[in-house]
Amino acid sequence: MNRPTELTVFSPVSIGNVSVGFDSLGLALRPIDGQLLGDQVSIRAAEKTSSFELKGSFADRLPQDKESNIVWSALQLFDQALQTPGHARRQQAEAVHLTLHKNIPVCSGLGSSACSVVAALMALNEWHQHPFDDEQLLQLMGQAEGQISGSVHYDNVAPCFLGGMQLMGSQTITTTLPDLPGVYWLIAYPDVEISTQAARALLPPQYDRSTLIRFGQNLAGFVAACYQHDTNLALSLIDDEVAEPYRAELLPNYAATKQQLLKMGSAAVGISGSGPTLFSACTDLNTAEQQAAWLQQHYLQSERGIVAICQSDSAGSRTLNPSP
Numbered sequence: 001m002n003r004p005t006e007l008t009v010f011s012p013v014s015i016g017n018v019s020v021g022f023d024s025l026g027l028a029l030r031p032i033d034g035q036l037l038g039d040q041v042s043i044r045a046a047e048k049t050s051s052f053e054l055k056g057s058f059a060d061r062l063p064q065d066k067e068s069n070i071v072w073s074a075l076q077l078f079d080q081a082l083q084t085p086g087h088a089r090r091q092q093a094e095a096v097h098l099t100l101h102k103n104i105p106v107c108s109g110l111g112s113s114a115c116s117v118v119a120a121l122m123a124l125n126e127w128h129q130h131p132f133d134d135e136q137l138l139q140l141m142g143q144a145e146g147q148i149s150g151s152v153h154y155d156n157v158a159p160c161f162l163g164g165m166q167l168m169g170s171q172t173i174t175t176t177l178p179d180l181p182g183v184y185w186l187i188a189y190p191d192v193e194i195s196t197q198a199a200r201a202l203l204p205p206q207y208d209r210s211t212l213i214r215f216g217q218n219l220a221g222f223v224a225a226c227y228q229h230d231t232n233l234a235l236s237l238i239d240d241e242v243a244e245p246y247r248a249e250l251l252p253n254y255a256a257t258k259q260q261l262l263k264m265g266s267a268a269v270g271i272s273g274s275g276p277t278l279f280s281a282c283t284d285l286n287t288a289e290q291q292a293a294w295l296q297q298h299y300l301q302s303e304r305g306i307v308a309i310c311q312s313d314s315a316g317s318r319t320l321n322p323s324p
Contacts, residue, residue, distance in 0.1 A: 003126075003127065003129070004321070005044060005045070006042055006043065006044040007042070007043055007044075007123060007127065007319055007321075008040050008042040008123070008319065008320045008321075009043075009119045009122045009123040009126065009317055009318070009319055009320070010036055010038055010039075010040045010119065010318060010320050011039055011040075011041075011115040011116075011118040011119040011160050011161070011316075011317040012028050012029060012030060012036075012037060012038040012315075012317070013029050013037050013038050013104055013111055013112075013115060013160075013187075014026050014027055014028045014029060014110065014111040014114065014155075014159040015029065015110075015111075015185065015187070015272045015273065015279050016111060016156045017155060017243065017270075017271075018165075018279075019239060019240035019268070019270030020218050020219050020222045020237055020239060021155070021168075021219050021222070022215070022242040023153045023155055023168070024167060024168045024169075024219065025166070025167055025168070025219070025222075026111075026154070026155035026156055026160075026168075027159055027164070027165045027166075027185070027312060028159035028160055028162075028163045028164060028166075028313040028316055029185055029308075029312065029313050030310055030312075030313035030315075031308045031309065032285075032309050032311055033308075033309075036103075037104070037306075037308055037310070038103065038115050038119075039056070039101060039102055039103055039104055039115035039116050040056075040100075040101040040119060041099065041101070041116070041119035041120045041122075041123045042098070042099040042101070043097070043098055043099075043123040043124065043126075043127050044096065045096060045097070046095040046096050046097045050095050050097070050098070051066075051097045051098070052066035052069065052072050052097070052100070053098070053100070054069065054100050054102065055100070055101050055102070056101040056102035056103045057102070057103050058102045058103060058104060058105045058106070059100075059102045061102070061105060062102060069100065069116075070113055070116050070117055070120075070144065070145075070148055071100045071117070071120040073144060074117050074120040074121050074124070074144045075096070075120065075124065077121075077144050078093070078120075078121055078124045078125075081132070081136075081140055082131060093128075094127070094128065096127060098120060098123070100116060100120070102116070105189065105191070105193075105304070105306075106193070107193045107194055107195055107196065107274075108193075108276070108277055109272040109273035109274055109275045110187065110189065110273065110277050111156030111159075111273065113145055113148040113196075114141070114156035114157045114160045117141050117144045117157060118141050118157055119317060120144075121137060121140055121141050122137065122161065122317050125137055126319060134161075137161070138154070138157065138158065138161060138162075138173055139173070141154075141157040142154050142157055145157050154168050154174055155168060155273075158174040159316065160316065160317060161316050161317050162176065162316045163176075163312075163315050163316025163317075164177070164179060164313070164316070165177040165226065165312065177223060177227070178227055178229060179226075179312050179314065180226065180234055180235070181229070181231060182231060182283055183231060183235070183267075183282070183311070183312070184281070184282045184284070184287075184288040184309055184310070184311060185280075185282075185309075185310045185311065185312070186279065186281075186282060186288045186291055186295070186307070186308070186309050187272060187277055187278070187306070187307070187308050188277060188279075188292075188295040188299050188300065188305070188306070188307045189276065189277040189305055189306040189307075190251070190252050190277075190300050190301045190302075190305050191300060191302040191304045191305040192251075192252060192301055194247075194250050194251075194274055194276050195274075196273070199243075199247050199250065199274035200274065202246045202247060203242070203246055203247075204246070211241050214239075214241060215241060215242055218237045221233070221237045222234050222237045222238065225237065232267070232283075235267040235268045235281050235283070236267070236268075238267075238268035238270060238281065239268075240270055240271070243271070243274075244270065244271055248271070250275050250276065251271065251275050251276045251278065252276070252299065252301060253299075254271070254275075254278065257278065257295075257298070257299055260298075261291055261294075261295075264287065264290060264291050264294065265282065265284075265287040266280045266281060266282060266287070266291065267281045267282060268280070277306075278299075285309070288309045289309065292308075292309055295307050
């Protein structure tokens, strides 16, 4: 097989839900300063049995044993899928050494588990000469990520893998929406931990009719505005009546922070995924820079917090050379 001795896949962070699309909308991000904000997985051949190594700036936030890591679970899932009866390119799994470079904090609301899963499964697929097409691979990614979040949903794995703004549907897994030009997506992770499962448990089992109607109208209007390339209309429809009212208390001083950002010129402010990261959508760079400085001073809870000015990452996950 014609392949390098080692390859590395980078997977970017993403905003899940984007407020207006609970479990249905996700956006991949790239910082405007050029840094790679996301996880990386390196893969190379192993002599006899597969092995795993953990590195990166947030490696200390994860268990060190391989059986507790989602990348190791993704490897088991991939190897099982290769042996599935009827698979068009059924083949023997190879022994590999996987290294997770964990550069995104866990339970951050930035699709941290999705970053690890997507990078791992894409690296494995590249290494085995693409036995799975993108749709098959995406299904594996959703299945693996669901082991962490407690349910299968694609609002982080789809944009992380495919890039851009992704809309999840009932008939197709995902559709790429037109990008919103001229939008700076400011994200701020304060360095407090919120479990996705715990955040989902706060949500009510049922919603009233008026809430469901407004949710459907706002999401439909947002999608239409994307196709009409009407950025102002799209941003005006970013509103969250499904999750934010119940999760806001989990974020440090969220209500006051949101009001401050809106006062400073945000077109929209919301909770990224389950939190505690928040996002602010700005239509000019100067506003985003002023907000970034304010959030650095007033929202972060430790030196390991993250503030980044981003735009949409249309590339999604990709191989890097040379590996880190």
